[in-house]
Amino acid sequence: MGKPQLKVAERPPLLHMDHVEKTFAGDVVALRDMHLAVNEGDFISLLGPSGCGKSTALRLISGLLHPTAGRISWVGGQQGTDDLGVVFQEPTLMPWATVANNVFLPFRLQGKSYASVKDDILEALKLVGLEKFQNAYPRELSGGMKMRVSIARAMVTKPRLILMDEPFAALDEITRFKLNNDLLELKAKIGCTVIFVTHSVFESVFLSDRIVVMAARPGRVIRELTVDVPYPRHEEFRTSAEYAAYCREASEALQAAIGEHA
Amino acid sequence: MSVVEEVAATTGSAPLVDEEELARARRARIHRIAKWTLPSLVMVISILAWHLYVTLGEVPHYILPGPVRVASQMVEDWALLWPALLVTSRLTLLALAMAIIGGVALAVAFTQSKWAEMSFFPYAVILQVTPVIAIAPLLQIYVESAFVAALLCAWIVAFFPILSNTTIGLKSADHNLSDLFTIYGATRWQRLRYLAAPSALPFFLGGLKIAGGLALIGAVVAEFVIGRAGTGLGLASTLLEASYRFNFGRLYAALILISAMGVVIFALMSLISHLSLRKWHESAIRREG
Numbered sequence: 001m002g003k004p005q006l007k008v009a010e011r012p013p014l015l016h017m018d019h020v021e022k023t024f025a026g027d028v029v030a031l032r033d034m035h036l037a038v039n040e041g042d043f044i045s046l047l048g049p050s051g052c053g054k055s056t057a058l059r060l061i062s063g064l065l066h067p068t069a070g071r072i073s074w075v076g077g078q079q080g081t082d083d084l085g086v087v088f089q090e091p092t093l094m095p096w097a098t099v100a101n102n103v104f105l106p107f108r109l110q111g112k113s114y115a116s117v118k119d120d121i122l123e124a125l126k127l128v129g130l131e132k133f134q135n136a137y138p139r140e141l142s143g144g145m146k147m148r149v150s151i152a153r154a155m156v157t158k159p160r161l162i163l164m165d166e167p168f169a170a171l172d173e174i175t176r177f178k179l180n181n182d183l184l185e186l187k188a189k190i191g192c193t194v195i196f197v198t199h200s201v202f203e204s205v206f207l208s209d210r211i212v213v214m215a216a217r218p219g220r221v222i223r224e225l226t227v228d229v230p231y232p233r234h235e236e237f238r239t240s241a242e243y244a245a246y247c248r249e250a251s252e253a254l255q256a257a258i259g260e261h262a
Numbered sequence: 263m264s265v266v267e268e269v270a271a272t273t274g275s276a277p278l279v280d281e282e283e284l285a286r287a288r289r290a291r292i293h294r295i296a297k298w299t300l301p302s303l304v305m306v307i308s309i310l311a312w313h314l315y316v317t318l319g320e321v322p323h324y325i326l327p328g329p330v331r332v333a334s335q336m337v338e339d340w341a342l343l344w345p346a347l348l349v350t351s352r353l354t355l356l357a358l359a360m361a362i363i364g365g366v367a368l369a370v371a372f373t374q375s376k377w378a379e380m381s382f383f384p385y386a387v388i389l390q391v392t393p394v395i396a397i398a399p400l401l402q403i404y405v406e407s408a409f410v411a412a413l414l415c416a417w418i419v420a421f422f423p424i425l426s427n428t429t430i431g432l433k434s435a436d437h438n439l440s441d442l443f444t445i446y447g448a449t450r451w452q453r454l455r456y457l458a459a460p461s462a463l464p465f466f467l468g469g470l471k472i473a474g475g476l477a478l479i480g481a482v483v484a485e486f487v488i489g490r491a492g493t494g495l496g497l498a499s500t501l502l503e504a505s506y507r508f509n510f511g512r513l514y515a516a517l518i519l520i521s522a523m524g525v526v527i528f529a530l531m532s533l534i535s536h537l538s539l540r541k542w543h544e545s546a547i548r549r550e551g
Contacts, residue, residue: 062445081447092438095542096460108456109446137542 008209008226011039012075014160014193015061019070022056029218030056034070036212036221038161038195043187045204045211046197047250049258053219054197058163061195062086081110085154085162085192089169091146093138093153099125100134103153110157117156124152127186144175151183155190164196168203180206181235188231201254205246206238213250215257223253327511332518335511343500343512347519350481350496353409354527357416358477362470364417365424372425373432373458374450390422394480398487412488412495416480423472431465432458464543467535474527482520497523 015038022031031053038044046054059065060072062084074083085106093102100121107117114121125131128148138146147167154162168176180203187194198204204211211225227246229237237243309329315321316328323331336343368386372379398415405411435457443453485498501516539546 062441064441064444081445084445086442086445088438088442090438092436092442094439094457094460096463105442105456106446109443109448109452139542139544139547 006041008039008042011041014038014040014042014075016073016075017057017061017070018073020057020060020067020072021069022053022060022065023068031060032218032220034221038193040160040193041191042210043194043208044196045208046195046214047199047201047204047211047254048214048219049199049216049254051216051219052214052257053216054214055165056219057214058165058195058197061161062163082106082157083160085157085159087147087150087154087162087164087167089166091138091143091150093146093149095138098135098137099130099141099149102138102149103156105153106157120156124156125149127155127189128152128182142175143171144179147171147179148182151186155186155192158190159192161193161195164194166197166199169198169200176203177235177238183207184231184233201247201250202238205243205250206233211250213253213257222257225250225253324508324510327514331511332514335509336515336518339512339515343497343515343519346495346497346500346516347523348496349409350478350485350498350520351523353412353416353481353484353496354477354523357413357420357480358474358527360413360417361420361424361473361477365421365469365473366428366466368425369428369432369462370454372429374454379429386422386425389418394419395483395487398484402488408488408495412481412484415484415488416477419480419483420473420477423469423476424466425469427465427469427472428462431462434465435461464539464545467531467538471528471531471535474531475524478520478524478527 015036017034017036017038020031020034021029023029034053034057036044036057046057048054056065060067094105097105103121103124104114104117107120108114122131122134125134128151130145130148130152133141133145138149141149150167154164168179171179184207194208196204196207205227209227209229209231211227212221213223213225214220215222225246229242229246313329316326321328327335368382372383394415397418398411401411401414402408405414432454439457440453443457448456481496482498485495486502488495497516497520501513501520504510504512504516536546
C-alpha cells in the first residue's frame with residue numbers, strides 16, 4: 001500500500017521551525033523557543049494541555065500568524081497556496097454549498113474551473129467514502145461525515161502538508177476511532193505529511209510516528225517521542241502491549257508537562 | 263413526508279400502535295386545517311358583524327359605510343382606483359428596488375473599507391431616525407417632480423433595514439472559513455463573492471422583508487404629504503381626498519387595497535426568502551416529526 005516507508009531519520013526535510021516565539025498583546029507568551037524539524041511523510045502529533053501553544057504553532061505554520069521572533073522555513077522555497085491543507089476542530093463547511101462544491105473550494109480560489117478538477121474532487125470524495133453524497137448539503141450529513149468532507153477538502157489539492165487542529169475532539173468515541181483508522185489509511189494512500197494537534201494521548205500514539213509533548217504558561221516543547229511502530233496500524237494495535245507502553249510513556253511526559261504548574 | 267403519512271405507513275405494517283404518535287399526528291392535522299380555516303372564519307364573522315351593526319343600528323354611511331357599500335363603491339370607482347393602485351405600486355416597488363441597490367452597495371462599501379463605515383454610518387443612522395414625514399415637505403420644495411420626491415421619501419424609509427442587516431450579514435462569516443480563505447490566498451473579490459455574500463444572504467432577506475413593508479409605508483406617507491398639493495398621486499392621495507369629501511365608501515375601498523398591497527408584498531418577500539434559503543438555511547427547513 002502506497003509508498004515505501006522510510007525511518008524518521010531517513011526522510012527528506014520539509015519544514016523547519018527555529019527559535020520560534022510568539023507573544024500576544026499584553027505580553028502573553030503563547031510559544032517560547034520552539035524547534036521542530038518536519039520531514040516529508042511524518043505524522044507528527046502536538047500533544048499538550050490547553051494553553052500550551054499547540055494551536056498557535058499550527059497557526060504560525062499555516063501563515064495565519066507570524067512569529068514574534070525566530071523563523072519558519074520551507075525546504076524548497078516559500079510556501080504557496082497549494083502547499084497546505086487545513087482541517088479545523090469544526091468541519092467548517094459552507095452550509096450553502098453542496099459537498100462537491102465544498103471540496104471544490106481550494107481549486108475555486110486558485111481560479112480553476114469545476115470541470116477541470118472534477119476528477120480530483122470525485123477521487124477525494126471516494127477516498128473518504130462519500131462519493132454518493134456529492135450533491136448533498138452539509139446539514140444532511142452526520143458529524144463524522146461532515147468531518148470527512150472537511151478532510152477531503154484539505155487533501156484534494158494534494159498539498160505537501162496537512163494541518164489538523166483537534167479535528168475529532170467533538171465527535172463521539174466510536175466515530176473517532178473509525179476516523180482515526182480511516183485517516184491512517186488515507187495517509188498511506190496519498191503519502192502526505194500531517195501535523196495533528198490533540199490533547200488525547202491515545203489518539204496521538206495510535207496515529208503518529210512522532211509526538212511532540214508541550215507544556216503551558218508559557219507554551220513550549222518539553223519532549224519529543226518517536227512511536228517506532230510501522231504502518232499500517234489497525235485496530236489490533238489499540239489493544240497491543242506496545243501501544244500500552246507508548247501510551248504510558250506519553251502520559252508520563254504529559255503529566256510532567258502539566259505537573260510543573262499544577 | 264408528512265407526519266400523518268409516516269404514522270399511517272408504520273402502523274400499516276406493524277401491529278404496534280403508539281398512542282402518543284397518533285395523538286401527535288391528529289394534532290398536526292387539526293393544526294394544518296385550522297391554520298387556514300380559523301382566520302377565514304374570523305374574517306367572515308367580522309364582516310357579518312360589521313354588516314349587521316351598520317344595518318340594524320342604522321348607522322349613516324358617512325360615519326361607517328357597510329361592507330356591501332364599500333364593495334359596490336370599489337366596483338364603481340375601479341376606473342379611479344386601479345390607476346391609483348398602479349401609481350402606488352410603482353412608487354413602492356421602485357423605492358424598494360432603489361433601497362436594495364443603495365443598501366447593498368453601501369453595505370459592501372462599509373465592509374470593504376472601515377474608513378468608509380466610520381465616516382458615513384452615523385449619517386445613515388441620522389437619515390433613518392429623522393421622521394420621514396418631517397423631511398417630506400422639504401423634498402417637495404427642492405424636487406420638481408412630485409413622483410420623484412415621493413420616491414425619495416419611500417427610499418429613505420426602506421433602505422436602512424437593508425443596509426444594517428446586510429452589513430451585519432457580510433461580517434458574519436465563520437471565522438475558520440475566513441482563515442481558510444486566507445490560507446488559500448483568496449482575493450478580496452473571491453472572499454466577497456464566495457464567503458461574505460452567501461453568509462449575508464439570510465440577513466439580507468430578513469432586511470428585505472422589513473424593507474418591503476416600510477417602502478409601502480414610506481410611499482403612503484409621501485403621498486399624504488406631497489400628494490396634497492393637488493398633484494393627485496396614488497391610493498393614499500385618493501384615500502385622503504375621499505376623507506375630505508366624506509366619501510367613506512371610497513376611503514374604505516382605498517384602505518382595503520393598500521392593506522392588500524402590503525399583504526402581497528409581504529407574501530412575495532417571504533416567498534423569495536423561502537426559495538433562496540430552502541436548501542440550506544435552518545430558518546427555511548421544516549423539521550420532520
